[in-house]
Amino acid sequence: MSVTNLKLKPQATPQSSAQVIALERTAGPGIDSRLSRLAAAAATNLLPLLVSLTLFILAWQLICSSPESSLPAPTRVLEESWELIAHPFYTGQGVDQGLFWHVFASLQRVALGYAMAAAVGVALGTLVGQSALAMRGLDPIFQVLRTVPPLAWLPLSLAAFQDGNPSAIFVIFITAIWPIIINTAVGIRNIPQDYQNVAKVLRLNGFEYFGKIMLPAAAPYIFTGLRIGIGLSWLAIVAAEMLIGGVGIGFFIWDAWNSSLISDIIVALIYVGIVGFFLDRLIALIGRAITRGTANA
Amino acid sequence: MTKSYLSLELIDKTFERGGTRTEVLKHVSLSVDKGEFISIIGHSGCGKSTLLNIVAGLTQATTGVVLLDGKVVDEPGPDRAVVFQNHSLLPWLTVYENVRLAVDKVFSATRSKQERHGWTMRNLELVQMAHAADKRPSEVSGGMKQRVGIARALAMEPKLLLLDEPFGALDALTRAHLQDQVMQIHATLGNTVLMITHDVDEAVLLSDRIVMMTNGPSAKIGEILDVPLARPRRRIELASDRTYLKCREAVLKFLYERHRFVEAAE
Numbered sequence: 287m288s289v290t291n292l293k294l295k296p297q298a299t300p301q302s303s304a305q306v307i308a309l310e311r312t313a314g315p316g317i318d319s320r321l322s323r324l325a326a327a328a329a330t331n332l333l334p335l336l337v338s339l340t341l342f343i344l345a346w347q348l349i350c351s352s353p354e355s356s357l358p359a360p361t362r363v364l365e366e367s368w369e370l371i372a373h374p375f376y377t378g379q380g381v382d383q384g385l386f387w388h389v390f391a392s393l394q395r396v397a398l399g400y401a402m403a404a405a406v407g408v409a410l411g412t413l414v415g416q417s418a419l420a421m422r423g424l425d426p427i428f429q430v431l432r433t434v435p436p437l438a439w440l441p442l443s444l445a446a447f448q449d450g451n452p453s454a455i456f457v458i459f460i461t462a463i464w465p466i467i468i469n470t471a472v473g474i475r476n477i478p479q480d481y482q483n484v485a486k487v488l489r490l491n492g493f494e495y496f497g498k499i500m501l502p503a504a505a506p507y508i509f510t511g512l513r514i515g516i517g518l519s520w521l522a523i524v525a526a527e528m529l530i531g532g533v534g535i536g537f538f539i540w541d542a543w544n545s546s547l548i549s550d551i552i553v554a555l556i557y558v559g560i561v562g563f564f565l566d567r568l569i570a571l572i573g574r575a576i577t578r579g580t581a582n583a
Numbered sequence: 584m585t586k587s588y589l590s591l592e593l594i595d596k597t598f599e600r601g602g603t604r605t606e607v608l609k610h611v612s613l614s615v616d617k618g619e620f621i622s623i624i625g626h627s628g629c630g631k632s633t634l635l636n637i638v639a640g641l642t643q644a645t646t647g648v649v650l651l652d653g654k655v656v657d658e659p660g661p662d663r664a665v666v667f668q669n670h671s672l673l674p675w676l677t678v679y680e681n682v683r684l685a686v687d688k689v690f691s692a693t694r695s696k697q698e699r700h701g702w703t704m705r706n707l708e709l710v711q712m713a714h715a716a717d718k719r720p721s722e723v724s725g726g727m728k729q730r731v732g733i734a735r736a737l738a739m740e741p742k743l744l745l746l747d748e749p750f751g752a753l754d755a756l757t758r759a760h761l762q763d764q765v766m767q768i769h770a771t772l773g774n775t776v777l778m779i780t781h782d783v784d785e786a787v788l789l790s791d792r793i794v795m796m797t798n799g800p801s802a803k804i805g806e807i808l809d810v811p812l813a814r815p816r817r818r819i820e821l822a823s824d825r826t827y828l829k830c831r832e833a834v835l836k837f838l839y840e841r842h843r844f845v846e847a848a849e
Contacts, residue, residue: 480667480669480671481671481673483641483659483665483667483671484667484671484673486640486641486658486659487639487641487659487660487661487663487664487665488661488684488685488688488689488739489659489660489661489688490688494688498673498684499673502673502675503675505675577675
C-alpha cells in the first residue's frame, strides 16, 4: 500500500506548481484569487498574533499609565526613546552608538565564539560518540562542566586573557559547546547498524566514512545541538557584556540602567529578543537545507 | 570440497553474553559452484542471517572457515556484495549517488570517471531504475528501493551476491516482479548467489539448490534439496509443474513436519 503512495508523491508536486503558472498567464481572475488566497493565509496566520500583541500593549499601557508607575508605559517609551528608535545607525563617540552598532558588536562576538564552539564541539562529539574509551574518559567531565553557569566562567577567562573582548568570546564558546558536543555524540552513537554495514562492505576508509556516512547520518542531531548552542550564546553574551563593558547590546542595557533610562532598556530588550529569534531561525533553516532527505526513508 | 567456488567448512558460531553461551550454528559445511543460485531456508532464529553475515565477513565464525575462490574470508569486502533486507540505501544520497558510491569505491583505480558514470547507469538500467536516478530513496517505493539496493550490489561485480531476505518487506505483487528480475539478471550475468529466505515458493522458484536449516540453537544444515527445474523458469507454468510441486512439498515437509517446534522468534 505504501508503495503506491510513495510513487505518487514526487509526480504530484510538479503538476500542481505547473498549474499555478498556467492560471497566472491566462486570466485576470487567477491573480485576484491568488491575492485573496494570500490575504486569507496572512489573516489566519498573523491575525491572532496582532490581536494578542494589541491586548498585551493595551494592558501594559493601562498598568503603567499612572504617573507614579516605576516602569514606563508604551507611549512614554516611544516618547523618551524616540531618538534611539529612529536612528539605529547613529554613530557617535565611544559607546554612544546607534542600537544597530551595539547589536552588531555583540553579534560579532557571538559569531566568533559560536563558530569555534561549533568546530570544536562537533570534533569532540565525534570523538566521544565514536570511541567508547573517549566516552568513558571525557563524558563525565562534560556532564559536570556543562552545568557551570556561563557567567561563572567570566572571572576565570578575564584572569586568563587580561582583556574583556576575548573573555566574552570565550564565555560564548564555553556556553555553546556542551550541547553541541553532547548532541553530536548521541547522533554518532545512533548511526544505524545498516549504514555501518554498508560502509564495511564497501570498505570505506576512515575519512570517507566520516564524510559520507557519519556526518550526514548525525546531521539532524548535530543541528539540534547547534540550535540549542546559538540560543545559549545569545543569552550569555548579554550577561557577559554587562560586565566587560564597551560597545555591545549587553553593556548598552547596563549603561542605560545606570543612567536610569528605563525606556531605552525596553527598546534594547525588544532588539535582543528579535535578534535571538532570527539567530535561532537561521540555524534551523541551515539545518533543514543540509539535512533534507535524511529523514529516514 | 575445497575445489568448489565457495565453501563453508565446519562453521561454528557461539555468542557469549554475560557468562551464558549460546550456540547458534554447529558444523555448517556447504560447497557452492560458480554460477549456482543457493537459497537458505529455515524458521526465524535458526541462524541463517548469522550464516550470511559470516560469509559477508560482517560477523566472525567462532571456528571454521569460509573460502571464496580459494581465499579465506575474514573481513567484509565488495567481492561479497550484500543486498540487505531493508535496502540500507543512504537517504541523503540520490539513487544514482548510492550506486555511484559503490562504483567509485570499487573501480576508482581501474576505470575513468566517464566509465564509472556509464557503469552506474548501466546497473540502474539493469534493474529498470535509470528513470529515477536523481530521486532520493525516500521519494521512491519500497520495491524500487530494493531494486536500487540490488543495482548497488551488482555494480560492485561481486564474486558472490548475498541476498538477506531481499523481498521480505515487500508486498506480494512487487515481490513476484522483483523475483522475476533477479532470475533474469542471474540468467544474464551468471552470478553466484546465496539467498536467505523464509518463503518456500521463492526458494523453489529461484534456486538451484535449497539448503534447509534445522531449528536453533545449534542449528545445522538439515537437508539440501536439488531443484531440477530447467531455466528459464516461468512462475505460471510452474504452478502446475510436478517437479516444482514435489520440491515445494519437500521443503514444506521439512519445515512444518520435522522441524516445526519453533523457539520464540529472536
